[in-house]
Amino acid sequence: MIFPDAADAATAPICSAKGCRAPAVWVLAWNNPKLHTPERRKTWLACEEHREHLSEFLGMRGFLKDVVTLQEWEAMN
Numbered sequence: 001m002i003f004p005d006a007a008d009a010a011t012a013p014i015c016s017a018k019g020c021r022a023p024a025v026w027v028l029a030w031n032n033p034k035l036h037t038p039e040r041r042k043t044w045l046a047c048e049e050h051r052e053h054l055s056e057f058l059g060m061r062g063f064l065k066d067v068v069t070l071q072e073w074e075a076m077n
């Protein structure tokens with residue numbers, strides 16, 4: 001018997017916050033101007049709980065460019 005949901009869960013993106021194993025809902029697109037060309041986008045994944053914390057971390061450093069849902073991000077990229 002095959003459980004398609006289990007297969008999906010195994011490959012589902014996980015939140016980037018340290019120690020968090022929750023499925024990612026948000027994509028935080030960021031850029032460090034000292035390291036990256038302006039059009040380059042690095043991404044962090046965040047669950048509902050850690051979106052604010054991770055956004056703040058990047059925002060304080062002036063790195064945060066965009067916060068979109070994982071669904072939207074996958075549609076765009």
Ligand SMILES: [Zn+2]
Pocket residue numbers: 015016017020021022046047048049050
């Ligand atoms: Zn999390």
